[in-house]
Amino acid sequence: MTVKETVEAIDDLKRRQDAVIVAHNYQPGPIQDIADFVGDSLAMARWAQKIPAKTLIIAGVYFMAETAAIACPDKEVLIPNPEAGCSLAESISPEELMAWKADHPDAVVVSYVNTSAAVKALSDYCCTSSNAVAVVNAIDPEREILFLPDFFLGSHVIRQTGRHNIQLWPGECHVHATIDPDQLHDKMRRFPDAELLIHPECGCTTKALAIPPDGIRAHVLSTDGMLVHARKADGRRFVVATEIGLLHRLQKENPDKEFIAAEAEARCPFMNMITLDHIYRALSDHIYRVEIDPDIRRRAWQAIDRMLAIG
Incomplete structure (x- = not known):
């Protein structure tokens, strides 16, 4: 099938099977574009809890599908590619x-x-x-x-x-850890009017904040934090130190602003193991269901629930 035909087939299967696609901010652009919800790993699980759909397709890595299964024990949770792991x-x-x-x-x-x-x-x-x-x-x-x-x-x-x-x-995270602080500083010298958005998983965070270029406006933020900041900021240019999949959503939500990857090769190979064909197959064949042992689920939910009680 062509890409257009695959997307149409996925939409048809979703309607007939009462299914939704929940995607992470680091997923490739075409996956984000067909998703019913895009967010960070916890936001994915929280949204999945609220939606009445019977089946969840988790477009992300395996621990995200597990988290959705922990949060939604009454729903069918499918991971399109179970090989999509996470080095962290x-x-x-x-x-x-x-x-x-x-x-x-x-x-x-x-x-x-x-x-x-x-x-x-x-x-x-x-x-x-x-x-x-x-x-x-x-x-x-x-x-x-x-x-x-x-x-x-x-x-x-x-x-x-x-x-x-x-x-x-x-x-x-092997992707974040290898974002080079010297390259980051070089980007900031090339774009002195830009704000710097750094994910706290980055190995460059400490050095970037400890010895910043003169006048730098640096913010350590989660992926959803970066999205919120970019929407509200008066600035028009941002250097973004995180996995480059986030730039798709940043640019889509802020077409009048410019987003520059701190490291153009900061691409997670595991996130990119989810394809449209994988999603189509997961829906059509109902394969790769994620199931959690009830005792593990109960104890894991306690740890999550304690966090949610804090806010």
Whole structure:
């Protein structure tokens, strides 16, 4: 089928099967354009909870489909390509977390939402890149915290909270970690009128904020935070340090503004493993359903629910 025919076939299957497509901000443009909702990983799950559709197609990586299945146990959750993993989520296993907890028996475990369901189930709180600081601030300042798995997000949390009783797991998103601070500074020198939007998973965050070029306007923001900022900002040009899939939505929502990738090759190979053909096949054959063990789901939801209670 042509692309047009595939899109039409997907729309027809969605109508007949009471299904919706929920896509992440890093998905390729054509996937975002056919989705019923586009957002960050937690926003995807929260929207999926509210929509009455029976079937959810999760256009994102596997932990996002798991999070949707945790949040929506009464719905069928399909992942179009189960090979779409996440280097950050896979940087810590349940066994590794249990061993870490055993070494710090009185610590509170805060897990980034970019983790497997089994890791969430072993955690006290989940967090996102937008609310990690608020979650940590809500915990007794005398309690030790095990923050996982993203070292760079954890470093940002330490910088923002001033807490020194936070232990960090040495995990990273291989895409964000390789965004080079020297290239970023070069972009800012080339576009001195631009604002700099940096995702806290970036390995360049600390250096970019510690020794910024003169007059730089830098903001450390989640993907949804970047979208909100870009809509409200008076500026017309932005250098964006995150996975380049976000630039599609930024440009689509702000056609009168310019968005420049800090690193043009910052493309997640796992996010790009979801194609229109995969979505069509998932809908037509109802394959790759994501199911969570009930006990894991219950315990993982507790960690998510504690985060939601904070805001």
